[in-house]
Amino acid sequence: MKAHIVVLPGDGIGPEVASSGVAVLRQVAQRFGHAFAFDEHAIGGDAIDRFGDPLPPATREALLACDAVLLGAVGGPKWSDPSASVRPEQGLLAMRKLLGVFANVRPLKLHPRTAALSPLKPERTKDVDLVFVRELTGGIYFGAKTRDADGATDECRYSVAEVERVVRHAFDLARSRKRKLTSVDKANVLETSRLWRSVATRVAADYPDVELEHQLVDSMAMHLLTRPADYDVIVTENMFGDILTDEASVLAGSLGLSPSASVGGPGAGIYEPIHGSAPDIAGQSLANPLGTILSVAMLLRHSLGLQAEAEAVEAAVGQVLTHGNLTRDLGGTATTHAVTRAVIDALQTETEAA
Numbered sequence: 001m002k003a004h005i006v007v008l009p010g011d012g013i014g015p016e017v018a019s020s021g022v023a024v025l026r027q028v029a030q031r032f033g034h035a036f037a038f039d040e041h042a043i044g045g046d047a048i049d050r051f052g053d054p055l056p057p058a059t060r061e062a063l064l065a066c067d068a069v070l071l072g073a074v075g076g077p078k079w080s081d082p083s084a085s086v087r088p089e090q091g092l093l094a095m096r097k098l099l100g101v102f103a104n105v106r107p108l109k110l111h112p113r114t115a116a117l118s119p120l121k122p123e124r125t126k127d128v129d130l131v132f133v134r135e136l137t138g139g140i141y142f143g144a145k146t147r148d149a150d151g152a153t154d155e156c157r158y159s160v161a162e163v164e165r166v167v168r169h170a171f172d173l174a175r176s177r178k179r180k181l182t183s184v185d186k187a188n189v190l191e192t193s194r195l196w197r198s199v200a201t202r203v204a205a206d207y208p209d210v211e212l213e214h215q216l217v218d219s220m221a222m223h224l225l226t227r228p229a230d231y232d233v234i235v236t237e238n239m240f241g242d243i244l245t246d247e248a249s250v251l252a253g254s255l256g257l258s259p260s261a262s263v264g265g266p267g268a269g270i271y272e273p274i275h276g277s278a279p280d281i282a283g284q285s286l287a288n289p290l291g292t293i294l295s296v297a298m299l300l301r302h303s304l305g306l307q308a309e310a311e312a313v314e315a316a317v318g319q320v321l322t323h324g325n326l327t328r329d330l331g332g333t334a335t336t337h338a339v340t341r342a343v344i345d346a347l348q349t350e351t352e353a354a
């Protein structure tokens with residue numbers, strides 16, 4: 001098949017991991033006979049430096065005309081002055097809004113070798129297989145902001161429609177898995193959470209085969225570490241999802257292993273690791289590329305409909321996690337480039353054997 005993929009390297013380790021993702025996609029194209037065209041564009045701090053805009057018009061135009069987007073990461077100390085009028089993260093938020101990708105799917109699958117690196121006891125991480133569905137285009141991230149000499153405000157607003165579409169997305173996903181959905185909110189305090197809970201409860205009537213439970217976000221943060229294997233699909237609002245997914249990545253052994261797919265819009269989906277630009281390790285080939293490579297598998301499956309190719313990439317990552325030298329975050333000594341090469345070699349061996 002032919003596909004047009006926009007690549008947004010961004011800042012910090014973003015270009016390092018994005019190039020790993022592209023290398024794997026090139027290998028997939030070659031082994032399976034596809035024609036993928038890559039179109040690189042600016043976003044974030046890099047785009048501010050070059051164009052004075054974290055999401056320049058040429059990037060916007062390309063996003064609206066492609067089949068899928070692969071993002072590295074944006075941000076960094078160079079652009080983090082609190083008085084700056086424009087910030088890299090604004091480019092990322094504007095892109096999510098532009099493409100209308102309201103459902104951010106963040107799976108957490110554990111590999112025994114790397115889960116053993118988590119601070120949790122092995123019996124706690126055993127059998128963990130969960131997926132977060134994080135609302136991505138609403139809530140406090142997108143509410144009105146004010147700032148004056150006395151203080152500042154960030155408005156948190158959700159419409160019924162915004163809650164309903166993401167909750168339905170999560171119910172549909174739960175239906176294809178273990179039929180258990182946990183909706184996370186702060187309904188004991190927040191009006192938006194009371195709305196969230198009432199919408200989730202109403203929608204549940206259309207999914208009698210899925211068990212719905214409500215959980216407050218503070219105790220959820222605790223349960224994620226004490227009994228993570230009890231959860232299947234977890235749906236929550238934008239900011240809670242941001243925080244809980246970084247927390248959950250600890251169970252897998254490293255933030256660098258977690259992929260994501262942002263979907264639900266009329267056009268392209270966005271695929272990116274959940275981590276940031278990691279300024280502390282940027283430019284040293286220390287970044288773990290596996291979260292990005294697993295995001296590539298999600299891109300193949302969800303935006304291009306290439307199930308066998310997605311499984312081949314996941315199997316190749318599994319091989320490397322089992323036998324390979326890993327990056328420093330996972331206790332290894334391999335460079336970003338070496339781990340990427342190992343995945344590509346595993347992909348080649350696997351597809352030759354098939």
Ligand SMILES: NC(=O)c1ccc[n+]([C@@H]2O[C@H](COP(=O)([O-])OP(=O)(O)OC[C@H]3O[C@@H](n4cnc5c(N)ncnc54)[C@H](O)[C@@H]3O)[C@@H](O)[C@H]2O)c1
Binds near residue numbers: 076256287
């Ligand atoms: N999607 C995105 O573009 C995105 C996501 C999160 C944060 N950010 C931005 O990134 C910048 C830095 O944020 P932060 O330091 O709080 O979070 P971070 O995710 O960049 O890094 C947190 C820690 O995890 C480590 N880490 C992250 N990814 C890794 C990888 N692939 N391999 C090995 N180690 C990895 C880092 O070295 C650091 O110690 C900020 O400007 C923030 O806004 C961007």
Ligand SMILES: CC(C)[C@H](C(=O)O)[C@@H](O)C(=O)O
Binds near residue numbers: 089092093
């Ligand atoms: C960089 C930031 C705006 C972003 C978010 O909070 O959504 C990041 O933390 C993420 O998880 O993708």
Ligand SMILES: [Mg+2]
Binds near residue numbers: 242243246274
């Ligand atoms: Mg985050």
